[in-house]
Amino acid sequence: MSIKLEHINYVYSPGTAYEKQALKEISLEIQQGEFVGIIGHTGSGKSTLIQHFNGLIKATSGALYYDGKNIYDEGYNMKELRNQVGLVFQYPEHQLFEVDVLSDVCFGPKNQGLSKEECEERAKEALGLVGLPEKYYHQSPFELSGGQKRRAAIAGVLAMRPGVLVLDEPTAGLDPKGRDDILDQIEYLHKNTNMTVILVSHSMEDIARYVSRIIVMNQGEKMFDGKPKEVFAHYRELEEVGLAAPQVTYIMHALKAKGMDVLTDATTVEEAAEEIMRSFHD
Amino acid sequence: MIRDITIGQYYPAKSVIHRLDPRVKIVCTLLFLISLFIQKSILGYLVATIFLGAVIYMSRVPLKFILKGLKPVIVLLLITVLFNLFLTRGGAELVNFWIFHITEKGLETSVYTGIRLIYLIMGSSIMTFTTTPNSLTDGIEKLLHPLNKIKVPVHEVAMMMSIALRFIPILLEETDKIMKAQIARGADLDSGNMIQKAKAMIPILVPLFVSAFRRANDLAMAMEARCYHGGEGRTKMKPLVYRGRDRAAYALTVLYMILIFVVGRYVPFHIWIF
Numbered sequence: 001m002s003i004k005l006e007h008i009n010y011v012y013s014p015g016t017a018y019e020k021q022a023l024k025e026i027s028l029e030i031q032q033g034e035f036v037g038i039i040g041h042t043g044s045g046k047s048t049l050i051q052h053f054n055g056l057i058k059a060t061s062g063a064l065y066y067d068g069k070n071i072y073d074e075g076y077n078m079k080e081l082r083n084q085v086g087l088v089f090q091y092p093e094h095q096l097f098e099v100d101v102l103s104d105v106c107f108g109p110k111n112q113g114l115s116k117e118e119c120e121e122r123a124k125e126a127l128g129l130v131g132l133p134e135k136y137y138h139q140s141p142f143e144l145s146g147g148q149k150r151r152a153a154i155a156g157v158l159a160m161r162p163g164v165l166v167l168d169e170p171t172a173g174l175d176p177k178g179r180d181d182i183l184d185q186i187e188y189l190h191k192n193t194n195m196t197v198i199l200v201s202h203s204m205e206d207i208a209r210y211v212s213r214i215i216v217m218n219q220g221e222k223m224f225d226g227k228p229k230e231v232f233a234h235y236r237e238l239e240e241v242g243l244a245a246p247q248v249t250y251i252m253h254a255l256k257a258k259g260m261d262v263l264t265d266a267t268t269v270e271e272a273a274e275e276i277m278r279s280f281h282d
Numbered sequence: 283m284i285r286d287i288t289i290g291q292y293y294p295a296k297s298v299i300h301r302l303d304p305r306v307k308i309v310c311t312l313l314f315l316i317s318l319f320i321q322k323s324i325l326g327y328l329v330a331t332i333f334l335g336a337v338i339y340m341s342r343v344p345l346k347f348i349l350k351g352l353k354p355v356i357v358l359l360l361i362t363v364l365f366n367l368f369l370t371r372g373g374a375e376l377v378n379f380w381i382f383h384i385t386e387k388g389l390e391t392s393v394y395t396g397i398r399l400i401y402l403i404m405g406s407s408i409m410t411f412t413t414t415p416n417s418l419t420d421g422i423e424k425l426l427h428p429l430n431k432i433k434v435p436v437h438e439v440a441m442m443m444s445i446a447l448r449f450i451p452i453l454l455e456e457t458d459k460i461m462k463a464q465i466a467r468g469a470d471l472d473s474g475n476m477i478q479k480a481k482a483m484i485p486i487l488v489p490l491f492v493s494a495f496r497r498a499n500d501l502a503m504a505m506e507a508r509c510y511h512g513g514e515g516r517t518k519m520k521p522l523v524y525r526g527r528d529r530a531a532y533a534l535t536v537l538y539m540i541l542i543f544v545v546g547r548y549v550p551f552h553i554w555i556f
Binding site for chain 1: 492
């Protein structure tokens, strides 16, 4: 159940004064069970890219294979694709509409044609996964706090039990605890259900902490694609395009420059601490 | 998806029409619209066509874009033309088939009405294509300024208009986002009968209204935070001032009006189609 993009190009409003090439020759493959991070400055094409994954945007040219089948083929079942590839947009709480939280989360499963009981069962499971207490189930989603709304909205996508979960900045505007809670839940899901997770984020710390592969987008092109350590080793180039490496990577570089015998490829605080301890013991 | 809808869309280009004062464009467009209705001769339409063509040429807006603006009203246009064609009586009968009767007068009226409507839309879309919504409201505010004396809240109305205009693209974008989010959750917006389709709109309309109110609230707060208190004593960063080209545009339009008036009314040169 891999997602494979071949020479994807996408042009916004072709033939008008507002024409803009948002994606240029993107080729990449994401395997089942990967945890991929996508980073890039604002307007680099991240959001456009992820909307290709479930066919919301059709590429101007190129091919996208899901599970070996080209989704642009005539007669391809887009609805099934969208059941498989769950997409959580930026500020997903803006899509809530139902009278209570439980029925809002039921919206996705209901569209999949499940019975009322099954829908509710899945909704409760999903709400449990995002850690929204049961007392909120029958409240209006508009009465919840920002973080709770976000959880309810993410549950709305999880309830469809997608094989691939794509999240566009799921933690934007949340407090540190809310952010960690949501990302920890996603990591838990990834580990326990072998779900593919694609995470778009502006926080290098979050990316470094959770993902096993990073795709860097710059002006519609794929700039880097590799393990966090490899990608963040290019921190100078990343800075040039408005990105950065995690703060600890800079600390390691600074320590090295001051003469400490450390490797500079640490990307999380834990790794850095370990590396510094090791250099003391040597 | 939904972003392709054009409502009074601005087409950025560098042309003399773009640079004209919005007041000039509003007044001249109005005059042009009036000119379409005060005359009724083929020669008059010829003059109007030349005038419109020249303005379109000068504006550097591709003709394709202006014609695209006709698309949404094509049904209305057809109905008007057909009604005129079949229901106007007078003159010699040209076609008499079953319940359809086409008379000379009917044909004439329907052709002229069609041309009038098309020119009306093209003329006003040239204005919206070459003027940003903001300068358009600026122009309206300045034009209506004298009404302040009879206690019409001109500034407030203009402010409401510019806010409404400013929010159109934002709400369109928001609609686009919400639609995509619901489609991603399996919402089916296209199939089903009327009632099912209407029901399918609920997941889009509710979040859209919520977000519109949220944005309105935020904007009101931001305006108050900057001490906005209405139009009294308020100055403009870029006050509208007439320049040479604006006066020239007025002069040309007035000249055109006189020409139309003379040609359409007093030149006994009616070339009828038949």
